[in-house]
Amino acid sequence: MSKNTLLISDAMILERTAIHGNTDPKLLYPEIKVAQDMYILPILGTALYDKLISDITTTGTTTGAYKTLLDDYIIDPLIYYVLAELPIGISYQFWNKGVLRKQGDNTELPTMSELVDLSNRYRNRAEWYGERLMLYLKQNASPSLLPEYVAPGSGLDTIVPDENTFTMPIYLGDGYDDVSMDKNNCQKKDSWQ
Numbered sequence: 397m398s399k400n401t402l403l404i405s406d407a408m409i410l411e412r413t414a415i416h417g418n419t420d421p422k423l424l425y426p427e428i429k430v431a432q433d434m435y436i437l438p439i440l441g442t443a444l445y446d447k448l449i450s451d452i453t454t455t456g457t458t459t460g461a462y463k464t465l466l467d468d469y470i471i472d473p474l475i476y477y478v479l480a481e482l483p484i485g486i487s488y489q490f491w492n493k494g495v496l497r498k499q500g501d502n503t504e505l506p507t508m509s510e511l512v513d514l515s516n517r518y519r520n521r522a523e524w525y526g527e528r529l530m531l532y533l534k535q536n537a538s539p540s541l542l543p544e545y546v547a548p549g550s551g552l553d554t555i556v557p558d559e560n561t562f563t564m565p566i567y568l569g570d571g572y573d574d575v576s577m578d579k580n581n582c583q584k585k586d587s588w589q
Contacts, residue, residue: 403428403449403474409428409478413475415482430481436526441545441549441557444533448470469532476522484515487511530558533545
């Protein structure tokens, strides 16, 4: 099985998004791979992810419940995760003279803040679709339908499916009652004298 197999093509991204049609596919491939490894793999778990990659590698497509899963639930979050990763990946490129930011004629470069805002916009969409994917799997996966989700494996490198796809940049605590949340005194309450 090829670990470089992509679940979506660059053509699909160009057709379904606002990315300009003359964008070099070589700039899209690494972002697709990163998005499916970093975001889709943790939702699916190792076994189900490997099953989809294996099917696409060997036959070029998926069938049955796997096709429904891919077409109706995986493609949308994956596309938006790719879009969330693209602003920096496309804006900055490595050249023999170093990392450069290219600019065309009659164009205006966005600020880093604008790139981050754009990335966050697409990440929010991706997380919404990712949550939909996770709920579909929780509701429909069983030992007879999508059994790889129910039994993701047991090796040290096995990724067990996530329970939540949303990210929260604010730490709200672990729910431990015996730990002080006072920023000046972070210790267990029973150790206070």
